[in-house]
Amino acid sequence: MSTTTNDTTPRHENPNAAEPLGAQADVDVLRAALDGPWRDLRERVRRELPADAITGTPGESIDVQRERVTRQVLALADMGYGSIGFPTEHGGTLDYGASCVAFEMQAFGDLSLLIKLGVQFGLFGGALARLGTERHLSAYLPDIMSGRLMGCFAMTEIGHGSNVAEVETTATYDVETDEIVIHSPTVSATKTYIGNAAKDGKAAVVFAQLVVPQVGDVPDGEEESGEHGVHALFVRIRDDEGNPMPGVTIGDNGAKGGLPGVDNGTIAFDHVRVPRENLLDKFGGIDETGAYVSEIDNVNRRFFTMLGTLVRGRVCVGGGSGSAAQKALAIAIRYGDQRRQFAAPGEEQEIVVLDYLAHQRKLLPRLAKSYALRFAQNAMTSRLQELEDAAKSAEGGTPGPDHEDAQRELESWVAGMKAQTTWHALDTIQACREACGGAGYMAVNGLTQMRADVDVFATFEGDNTVLMQLVAKGLLTEYRDSWGDLDIAGMIARVASQTVEGLVENTLKRAGLQKLIDGATPRNDETALDSRGWQESMFSERASHLLETAAMRLRKAGKDNGFEVFNNAQDHILAAAKADIDLRVFEAFQDGLEAMEDGPARDLMAKVFDLYALSSIEEDKGWFLEHGRLSVARSKAVTTRINSLCGELRPRAVMLTEAFGIPEGWLENDLIDLGQDRAGVTR
Amino acid sequence: MSTTTNDTTPRHENPNAAEPLGAQADVDVLRAALDGPWRDLRERVRRELPADAITGTPGESIDVQRERVTRQVLALADMGYGSIGFPTEHGGTLDYGASCVAFEMQAFGDLSLLIKLGVQFGLFGGALARLGTERHLSAYLPDIMSGRLMGCFAMTEIGHGSNVAEVETTATYDVETDEIVIHSPTVSATKTYIGNAAKDGKAAVVFAQLVVPQVGDVPDGEEESGEHGVHALFVRIRDDEGNPMPGVTIGDNGAKGGLPGVDNGTIAFDHVRVPRENLLDKFGGIDETGAYVSEIDNVNRRFFTMLGTLVRGRVCVGGGSGSAAQKALAIAIRYGDQRRQFAAPGEEQEIVVLDYLAHQRKLLPRLAKSYALRFAQNAMTSRLQELEDAAKSAEGGTPGPDHEDAQRELESWVAGMKAQTTWHALDTIQACREACGGAGYMAVNGLTQMRADVDVFATFEGDNTVLMQLVAKGLLTEYRDSWGDLDIAGMIARVASQTVEGLVENTLKRAGLQKLIDGATPRNDETALDSRGWQESMFSERASHLLETAAMRLRKAGKDNGFEVFNNAQDHILAAAKADIDLRVFEAFQDGLEAMEDGPARDLMAKVFDLYALSSIEEDKGWFLEHGRLSVARSKAVTTRINSLCGELRPRAVMLTEAFGIPEGWLENDLIDLGQDRAGVTR
Incomplete structure (x- = not known):
């Protein structure tokens, strides 16, 4: 069946309901409460995005899906969705928190598209904007926001996923030519699972161990080796024709458990030279004399400060998976509210399956938890924005130690929420799939692709178990500080x-x-x-x-x-x-x-x-x-x-x-058309 | 990397192990214990099936996968795997329980292939062999076992999956022409999710409400309506050229959550006529006078007796999912035994991840449960064979009421085991996927396709929750009988x-x-x-x-x-x-x-x-x-x-x-080649 796109009118008039339902007004009140502080943006997205801008067709080949997703990314960029959350002085719109909320809303659509948007505007663009300085932002942001410059966030390597402080790729400053040499010294140093690498990426923000041969003063303890820890660099990986740059070897990760529309791939570097200016040097750079300079003395602290500025990625991944869980519940609960199976003894009509306690037990506590997580997600996003605002208005532009504590505390919360929400989503989508039986297994009904896509959310942007460990570490540190x-x-x-x-x-x-x-x-x-x-x-x-x-x-x-x-x-x-x-x-x-x-x-x-x-x-x-x-x-x-x-x-x-407010047109499934599912409907 | 096909030599010499491991002899003893009563068959399968006979390549298109699977089914039939468990007087080999064990072993390979084998030889062939009589067996079994006649098990309809006693398809006897008319009176009567329907099936065992206009004596209570409940019929659905037979409408279910190589589809009938002889009449038939005859008086009891003879399907589905869980554990534990991440403070080398308690907690209790379920599966298969033998040797060929009780009891056990083992497999494969991080998400490593394929095991061959309900019903009935x-x-x-x-x-x-x-x-x-x-x-x-x-x-x-x-x-x-x-x-x-x-x-x-x-x-x-x-x-x-x-x-x-004895060549994954995963390996 086809429904009017963007009809979010509640359809809760249900002939099977045992008692009268709340009024439309109540749904509106619930929705407003769940929408939280960025309600206007959510309503705008609901109103303005047609289904074909945001959904895909499950079952198509990887090539077809990749093409479709690339097209959709560019179309959304044209509609202004690429610029949300970037600095307004460089053409950005709305605020930082809004970019998380837009991501949550886009997560009601195809998740390959979502992740591609996240790679381009969140990871690649976000890393450039937050680790780079003025010259990087003005040079690249306009093309990034418009989608003209597609790029990668090249952090993970074959040998290091969770322990990224130990990536093996090196970035060695060559004082003779004033260039930095990017190199993958081992097989395990190969960047892998990198979104935008296999097909579209022209550039990458590459994370590598920065080595600056000793010139002048350098922070304590780093003089000897010239090793300053992991830094990020802007590197062209393909020329304008799409051919790999000299020294760059690009591979395709091929078929994955999900996200077929995302072109994940590998990148290896063989002594690739970039100008010194390509070092994203907000937290540490190389001055004109060839000396390493940083306001942060400690190598580890510097790297974790850099990572901390990228916390939004985890906010988004958690929020996106939460949206997927909500969508799955919308599908399964609607199905359960219509599907009948088995009549009670002596009854003619079969029982609506959601009337069974076991079915309610499968779906309703997960629905309640989805509500809870949405409120927590809203609170977390608000906190992210608060700290952002505080940092901006800090005197001299440098927030104090209190701000740093608050930032660490937020990172810990975000890590834990990302883990809990993604696990909740996996569990919930699976329960919803089973609750829809064979119909739930048909790709057209949306649940299986969603489940397959969300799977990796549990281990990318931080392995969930490692993230929970991070939460614990934060708590224990705080505890020690209080009770020391x-x-x-x-x-x-x-x-x-x-x-x-x-x-x-x-x-x-x-x-x-x-x-x-x-x-x-x-x-x-x-x-x-x-x-x-x-x-x-x-x-x-x-x-x-x-x-x-x-x-x-x-x-x-x-x-x-x-x-x-x-x-x-x-x-x-x-x-x-x-x-x-x-x-x-x-x-x-x-x-x-x-x-x-x-x-x-x-x-x-x-x-x-x-x-x-x-x-x-x-x-x-x-x-x-x-x-x-x-x-x-x-x-x-x-x-x-x-x-x-x-x-x-x-x-x-x-x-x-x-109350989740998912536009009807985005619920790309046949389950809504329940007519055929009812026994006795004449052919 | 490529390993020698069918090398099942243990590779447990592990440089990371903290203490010496058991001898090869111990692995052999464990394997023998797990292999159970059909050990010879398991060893034969391990020895004789090359990897390309049993595995697939994830990520290929549905069309390519379907072709590959069809080819493999025919090749396995040529090797004699189609005849296992069929009556020896019709060319069958080995015993009934052996067919379950062969299925378990094949489940270490591609699961699309497994299910296609199950549809052809288990469901279609099995239903024909167990619900039909001599004339059906001699007419069709040879072609079924060889794969020359591919067919479907057409039970589930859009409107009825769990409550199959209420399917809407009708089979009405026309005394004038001595034919039976198969008809789908409603949209919801359409058969759906039927394996072999979309591409290969030439025939189907169709389950339909049998209506025989009143002629002569009929069992009590059924006279009035002429309705005798659900029966199975052999129906041609395609001609030799592969075109649908007149009155038969065939659809393609298209993309699913998994099992891409299985051609599931829909079948609807518009007054399709078949000869009276096509009724599979072991438990109820129409005699030459046009009268309905059955040794079982009660409509419900008759249908549940028919279903009971098909219990093997659930034995197989449970066992197959158990094998998948074992394979996932073999992959993830090997990976966890090699993969290193994070060094302890002051240590140079990073820690092998399986040394972390949290990682052990993820994998080892699930490994232990996999052992437990294998023993239970073996016991259940033996019991199935015992009852089979008892039925065969019963006087007059008709086993008594004790046998019937034993059969009900077995069915209950099988239902519960199917539910528990498939849920265990889903949970375990997912835990294994997460334990392998990004590598686990790459299709080439086998875990994600396996997870996607096994997903539907939780709801086909009986929805797990409904099956657990069935277990409870059995227990309560038995309890009432004891305490009545x-x-x-x-x-x-x-x-x-x-x-x-x-x-x-x-x-x-x-x-x-x-x-x-x-x-x-x-x-x-x-x-x-x-x-x-x-x-x-x-x-x-x-x-x-x-x-x-x-x-x-x-x-x-x-x-x-x-x-x-x-x-x-x-x-x-x-x-x-x-x-x-x-x-x-x-x-x-x-x-x-x-x-x-x-x-x-x-x-x-x-x-x-x-x-x-x-x-x-x-x-x-x-x-x-x-x-x-x-x-x-x-x-x-x-x-x-x-x-x-x-x-x-x-x-x-x-x-x-x-000890699970999965041939190396079947573990079609890169995880085994861990060299590249180790940091520092020179390019």
Whole structure:
């Protein structure tokens, strides 16, 4: 069937619904709450992008898909989507956060297109804009934003994906010719999985170990070797005719698990020379005397500062995967709301599958989590923008150490959200596929390509497990900073008192003295399960307990057993990181809910929040029971309440997906045309 | 790199291993244990099938893949793989169980090929052989086994996938012409997702509602309507030139989420006439007077008997997905054993990623579960063969009611195993993909295509959730049969006593009177975690408790609230079904272990078993804590022990995957050639 493009009118009038649904007005209120601070941009995208600008046809060959995606990228650039978030003085439009929101909206379309847009305008253009200086921006940004200059972000190598500080490509300054020589000394130094490399890229921002033979003063400790760590350089990789530049070898990664429209490839350099000016030298450069200069003394700190400015990539990847999950839910819930299978004994008509508890259980908690993650994504994007604004208005243009702390803190949050949201998306799209049965497996219905595309989101822009490790590292550092002045004995006492408290609580409760405890600790069993305060205490106490006990374990690490102690506690550390991100998501949902005006939409949102909070608790009920945070009776009550919430939300499930505001035309699937799916429809 | 085809020599000499590995002899012993009763056939397949007979090239177009798969099917038929499991009097070879084992082995190759083989020889050929009678077998089997007659299994319709008893296609006997008229009265009656339909199928076994206008005596209750329920018919769908037969409309399902080499399509019938003899009439037919005759009186029972004879399809799908999971583990564990990333502080060389606990945690419990499922699969296949043999040797050729009970019981087991193994495979292949990072996403490395192909295994040959429901139904029926003579009060008393026992145990334990309890119940905290008896009690008590309490809840169901009571308990019922399958898997592993001779291989196997058992317990620790089966201390001890088992098994991880015996040449991936992946290898 074909639907009118960009019709976002809710279609929640559902003949199968057990009770009347919320009004159109309620959908609008929900949508506004979910849209968050960049609502205008979201509405503009919904209104202005026709389906053919944003969607693809699954099943076409790689060549056809690549051509289509390139065409769409250029068309979107023509519509101004290439310039969002770039500095206005160089022709950029809107603000930095807006570029993340545009990405989220584009993620409702074809994900090959999304990633190609991300490579061109986010990674390639973004790295140039944030690591380069005035001369780079004025020379290249206009052509990048228009798509006339397509380029790559050449960081990952065969030998180093996660540990990019150890890439092997070298960039050696040749003082004689005032050039820098880019070289791949080994096979494993080959850049790989690089988007835009196989077909379209004319240039690349190449990350390489910068070596500057010793001239004049250089930062401490770096004099001897002349090695200044990883830096980025602008390098032409193809000439105007599309042939590789001399010394550049380009390969094609070929077929991948997904993203068929993205031309990922390999790039190797054989002593390729570029002018000194091609070094993107915002954080470290080579002056006219051939000396290395940087305001940041430490090699590692310098590199992580550079990476930190590129944090937007992870914000986008997380947000994009969140959109994909929302789209999958919109498809599967609509299907489940129409598809019938098996009649109850004595009944003529078969049952709508979303009326089955097991089906609700598959879809509705994931829907609730999608709401939660959207609020968290909005909060994170706002924070990104705040820090951006603060940096811009900082005196002398250089933000102080507080800003740097805030930046590190944001990076940690972003890392964790990227990991949690991409995993959520994979899990959700798969559940949606299965919930649609064979129809879900047909490429035309959009779910399988989406699942295949999102797969790699879990490992690119940072491997999820490594990112969660990063979150943990941030937490532990912060923890050490706060508690550093406590001696070990004090620390033990503190943690022990916590543990003893838990133990007593636990023991008494299990001993049947429930009421006694309940009187003393109103936050527990007698508090309603929908008490936000109780829910919050569950999330926050888990986070702090896991962090404190992880820190305790790591204190045992000495010089000789450092890796062993760390490694033995790795599951614990990762759990602490996850608990922290879960708490942040909870808080963001709470803020989002509180910002809503009283009314039926807010009441509905509160139920979605309950479902999110209780499902999260149930998922980890083993931990809560182990740590005396849940009594046995209450643990079972949580499950019972989730089931009843599923029943309560079920009649509003379609409406809740309409609040995502995905234009009908973009839901390129046959599932919407359910007529043929109903038994008995005459041919 | 290219490896010698069919070199299954273990390559476990690993320079990174922390301790010496088991001898080649141990790998052989493990492999023999895993190979089970059809070891000879497995060894024959390993020896005789070259890689190009069994593997494909990912990323090729659908047309190219379909052609390749068709070619491979015919070549395998030439080698005799089409005749395995068919009746020997019609040219079949080996036994019925062997056909399942051949399928499992072929699942180490390309899965499009696997499914095409399954459609042709298992579904199409199998349905004809088991639902047809002598005249059908002698007329068609030779051509089916040779691949000269390609065909379809046309059961699923647009409107009915799970509830196939309600397919809408009709097969109406026309007494005037002695023909049967096949017709699709509605759009939703169109057969869909049918393998072999889009390109190769010349015929189909079509499932349709049989209507025989009233002539003579017919079974009770069916006289009025002449409707005898779903039957299967042999129908030509294409002529020898490949054109659709008159009245047959064939469509192409086109691109799917995976299985690109399988030509799934749609078939609709417009009053297509076939001779009466085309009715596959083993369980119900039309005699020469035009009267319907069947030895089975009840319409439903008749249809479920027919479906029951087709249980092999589910055995195969489960087994095939299990093989895919094993292959994914072989790839990811080998990669993890070589790939290095991040150096410990002060170290020069980076750490092998499988040395990280988090990486072990991702892969080793899934490896252990793969072992468990293989033993269960072997046991199930043996049981299938036993019942087959029993049926054949039954007096008068008709097995008695005991056999029928055994058959129902097998079907339930098969349903549950199919669901659990396919879900395990999806989860495992995904974890393996992520564990290989970007390399895992490259199609050439085999993981993504495998993941995409296996996806549909979760919903075809029975939707997994529906299958688990079937397991539950079987359990509850059996339970009712055993306890049917108890009155409700007796039942309540029994369950209540269980509950009280749990409660007391729970309360006392949590109250710190651990030792008192432990003295009384040696099975608990003081029993070693590797006590097989304790582990078994955990699996079996969970299964019986969940079943008993589910049965209690369903007793409340009356005529008016039947669906509601059932639906509210659906999550509970599904948990009971899963617990039952988990117990069966545990028991199969136990039997498999016990059959091994004492020695290092058996000791190693016992550790793998511990890891499987404890990981399963940990996964559901919330339930065990809730039900007083785990104390808090013991729950934490389980986690600690899993971590230490991961460390103990890690040096043997590669060897444990070698025990699967996947020929090197079939592991069509670059991951094996790890040279380029190592940093510093000179170009």
